[in-house]
Amino acid sequence: MSASRLLLSGLGALTWEGAGLDAVSRALAGTAAPFAREEPIDGLGVEVGRIGRIKDPDSARSYKRWGQLDTYSRYGFVAARMALEDAGLEGAQEDRDRIGVLLGTSFGCMEENQRFDRYEIVDGTVKGASPLVFKGTVDNAPAGWIAVAWKLRGPNATFVSGSGSSLEALWSAEGLLRRDRARALLVGGVERFSDLHLLLADSKDGRHGGRLAEGAGIVVVEREDSLRSRGRSAQDAHAELVGVARCSGSLPAALPRALRQLGVSVAEVGLLSVAMPSLEDLPEGLAEELAPRAKIVAEKEYLGESHGAFGGLALSAAICRLDKEGTGWQGLPLAVIHVFGEARENFFAVLRATKGT
């Protein structure tokens, strides 16, 4: 393992409120426009409630192949471009063999699957299945397009492990970067909801729930030696990634184990971001037990339930909540971002403020 620290050097976020950290901040402040009421599939008359839909993002239309991208890939593309620009890597020409993409999603390319299926065989006749649409019927489409567009030839993977997917990608990225398999990785999650999802998914079961919202949250995680080679320092980064822990069990049981795994003290934690639909779902008294000095937030209250994208967006939200001076959360150096994995698993990403360090 290499000793180089890992840093969040770029952030990209796309939410129902718009693109960028300003939109995330507006959502967190509760000043954003309310979710829109939606009725999927014209004429069916099925009520699905208010959805946080992303309006077709047009900020990347200048990309020559933009017209070939499916909507799910466009979401990831826009967030990736923001993250690369923010990190100052968009125009980098050197060493792209060592820059990669690791993304997560829960529902992936379902919308394109449905589109493609409409046009295959009807009454024994091939009706014109489209190669262009077929290209979008893979869960790894966003990671593929991002790699193609910026010639990112490093490690590239897509996890489809439910709502923990984006932090699972971050867990993997941490291992790759610490083993020096890459200098920087775009990491996060993307979620686009198909009509079928809105119609048929029971998203209020289990540990998930809340209002559905689409999203893409992608960050650049970079080795400190890479950042230094570009003439930047850790203080130019948004935060340090201390590490990602995965622990099974209930949140109160898993969090202390995660912090022990990562070698950090709960007394240093100034922000605990939990993946509950709202803080009302956190049993009374638990807040004091979990992180007595921390502000506890449930970002899904503001950003919505974006499943596989949520972890990536929650990272950006934690940066938005950094103290104005950027020196910490509640004056403390650590933030813990939690998401639920599959079944009883939890993921915890721990960030450390870099300013003043």
Added chain:
Amino acid sequence: MEQQGPAEPRVVVTGLGMVSAAGPDVGSAWQLIREGRSALAPVELFDSAPYGGALSGEALHLERERGEDRSLQLLRLASAELLADSGWGEEQRGADTGVVLGTCQGAIENAKGIHRSFSSRPHTAPTSEDRRAFAEYRPGFGTQFLADRLGAEGPRSTVGMVCVSSSVAIIHALDLLRRGAARRIVAGGFESFSQFVFSGFHCIGALATGRLRPFDEQRDGTVLGEAAVLLTLERLEDAEARGAHIYAEVLGGGYAADAFHMTAPDPEGGGLERAIRHAFADSGLGTDDVDYVCAHGTGTVFNDGMECATFGRLFAERAASGTMPAISSMKSVFGHTLGAAGALDAVASVLALDRGMLPPSVALEQPIADWDFVCGTGRDCNGELKIALSTNSAFGGNNSALLLARIQRGAQG
């Protein structure tokens, strides 16, 4: 890139389970490989005449269950063999046991119903059956399904990277074991043969008009198959302590992007070479160590050409000295099983190492010029076969490489 020796803990393969066109178990698959026969047959699932395609690798020995999605049926049957073969019992259930699978389209056959009913008019309100089909259609569902059956309460991960899904799943499982997130893992992949994917491959012109002939001058496309392929991975010390049969050691893996095109491979194979070099760095091995390459070998002009360019460049010195490793593809035996393909190739490599036999590339008649080291016939080679490299490539420009080693019999005590 930092070069590392074999990482601790050492991880070994102790059990196999496989349902494929060859038959309901690993034994029937190995028998076909040994005998150099193909399981490919005319498409039965639907009328393929409108496509002009002809063959598939369907598991025709297996009657379709009503209600249960075909992919889950394959997974269920493979897991039964896996448990019996690995000797895992009650002690191997619980929070230290994880499941990591790869798939391309998961439960796509049952999804067809909901795709169609909500794409046409008049609509009807969703039924409970529609909701169940949708729940099973989520890409990670197969992993939940299997983990629940096995009582595995540890990490549950799913990789969605088309044809490298299950090889990356094995690499991810290795990472989980090395970093202590689990003590043992069921890794692998599953894919059912579907009209959906068949239509897709047809519309991009990737289907063979006749036989599937990897690395042959006359190759003209691939044939789609179906399979569920599973491996139990655990620490060497644990396997030895319980006296398990150890098939092979997993030495390392790597994956990398072409960053070239969404559906066509980089003709120079830059991404595949980078994936292989990552695997070398992960395992502390180099090109001189490889005895056998289980290549992706889909039988398409572009894929096989890309692999020839990659292996030709990577092993140039060995080719010059007449010590080129043998190379073959399993696709002409089983068809291209997409999300299960990486695990299938890994199992073929594991069996080759365990049984000391070089698997052939079935249907190879006229090797691509200067490619006479692709083996068209199998041969016993006992102790000569020590290290196997299994490689895969996928839409999206993804590539993966996995290094496996024959375990020294003495190491098992």
